[in-house]
Amino acid sequence: xxxxxVKLRYYPGDPLEEIRERDLPxxxxxxxxxxxxxxxxxxxxxxxRLREKTLDKRIEDIxxxxxxxxxxxxxxxxxxxxxxxxxxxCPRTPYSLxxxxxxxxxxxxxxxxxxxxx
Amino acid sequence: xxxLALNGSFRKNGNSEILLKQALMGAEAEGAEVEILRLTDYxxxxxxxxxxxxxxxxxxxxxxxDVNFIFAKVDACDGMILGSPxxxxxxxxxxxxxxxxxxxxxxxxxxxxxxxxVIIPYATRGWIPYVSVQANILLHLMGLVKINEATVCxxxxxxxxxDHEAMDLAYSLGKEIAMAIREKDFIYKGEAGVCxxxxxxxxxxLKDYETVECPTCGVRGKLSIKDEKISVQxxxxxxxxxxxxxxxxxxxxxxxxxPSKDYFLRTKEERKSKSQKYRxxxxx
Numbered sequence: 090x091x092x093x094x095v096k097l098r099y100y101p102g103d104p105l106e107e108i109r110e111r112d113l114p115x116x117x118x119x120x121x122x123x124x125x126x127x128x129x130x131x132x133x134x135x136x137x138r139l140r141e142k143t144l145d146k147r148i149e150d151i152x153x154x155x156x157x158x159x160x161x162x163x164x165x166x167x168x169x170x171x172x173x174x175x176x177x178x179c180p181r182t183p184y185s186l187x188x189x190x191x192x193x194x195x196x197x198x199x200x201x202x203x204x205x206x207x
Numbered sequence: 208x209x210x211l212a213l214n215g216s217f218r219k220n221g222n223s224e225i226l227l228k229q230a231l232m233g234a235e236a237e238g239a240e241v242e243i244l245r246l247t248d249y250x251x252x253x254x255x256x257x258x259x260x261x262x263x264x265x266x267x268x269x270x271x272x273d274v275n276f277i278f279a280k281v282d283a284c285d286g287m288i289l290g291s292p293x294x295x296x297x298x299x300x301x302x303x304x305x306x307x308x309x310x311x312x313x314x315x316x317x318x319x320x321x322x323x324x325v326i327i328p329y330a331t332r333g334w335i336p337y338v339s340v341q342a343n344i345l346l347h348l349m350g351l352v353k354i355n356e357a358t359v360c361x362x363x364x365x366x367x368x369x370d371h372e373a374m375d376l377a378y379s380l381g382k383e384i385a386m387a388i389r390e391k392d393f394i395y396k397g398e399a400g401v402c403x404x405x406x407x408x409x410x411x412x413l414k415d416y417e418t419v420e421c422p423t424c425g426v427r428g429k430l431s432i433k434d435e436k437i438s439v440q441x442x443x444x445x446x447x448x449x450x451x452x453x454x455x456x457x458x459x460x461x462x463x464x465x466p467s468k469d470y471f472l473r474t475k476e477e478r479k480s481k482s483q484k485y486r487x488x489x490x491x
Binding site: 100101102103105138140141143144147148152153175181182184187203204205 | 414457458461463
């Protein structure tokens, strides 16, 4: 298990720009971290709009894009998180870091307040 | 066609009421049926934050007050005029109390469209920075589209009748609402303001010191200074991110609020044990 590990859960409408999976390896190289990407899509087209029932569903099972960042070095980890917040803005909800380890979550939360706390 | 006026002033025949009635006379002249409600005549309990309205559509735990009556009146009207004095930088507390109870209307946001205007009498110039914020939030939550807004500098009880321009303005706002209903014309007719969505003049500097945001709509833009004039640019794609747009509203309720029930239930035991000492400390 790496020292710093965080899952950033972006729900539909959360990222300020489209998260392109192909952009993430560059960020990983630039900051010396590991990044993986997972997309959960449960929305269905209804009357021309994408719709989904999320009440009484598990947080992990609803539509979302999850960027997972892990690193051994705090600076690398932090700088990558800042870059992600700058690009997409920080995740919106109190449960958007669910599945992170404590050390990673602590840094990701602190950086939300400083770099994305709006 | 029905035009409803909501009055956020306690004062009978005060400036807010006079201006609202003047506006209703204008609406009536255009053929509208009119009605006015003084919010302080009704019992509006504070929101209890129980979340029932969010997790069970249209259920509010507070049943022993008049909020549903007020919402039914708003539902039944075709256009609305909100009036409130500004005593201390913003609208009165009763307006905010109603705003907080609008959670239950969240499911309607963006689904209905009716024109609305706002009239705000105030006493001292420069003491009204937040009045549009509250008004805009209330109108958005009620599914209304603001087509105009007027602030009127006036002070003592009923003094506004001495201000012929203000009275003419109120009358024309009332006529305008009725015409907007008739012609289904929801184009904003007031001062443009800075925000392209709510037309307020407020911007908030974000912590990156590069971005500014309309605090009400959450629309982001860039600030620049040219020829010693401040300018705020909002990209059109940013408009679509207004928190009161129908898709953003849908996403907010669907992805930020509804799933919180799962988190709430998952953390039940931990919450219970960690909050126990607060139940015991200074019990209320």
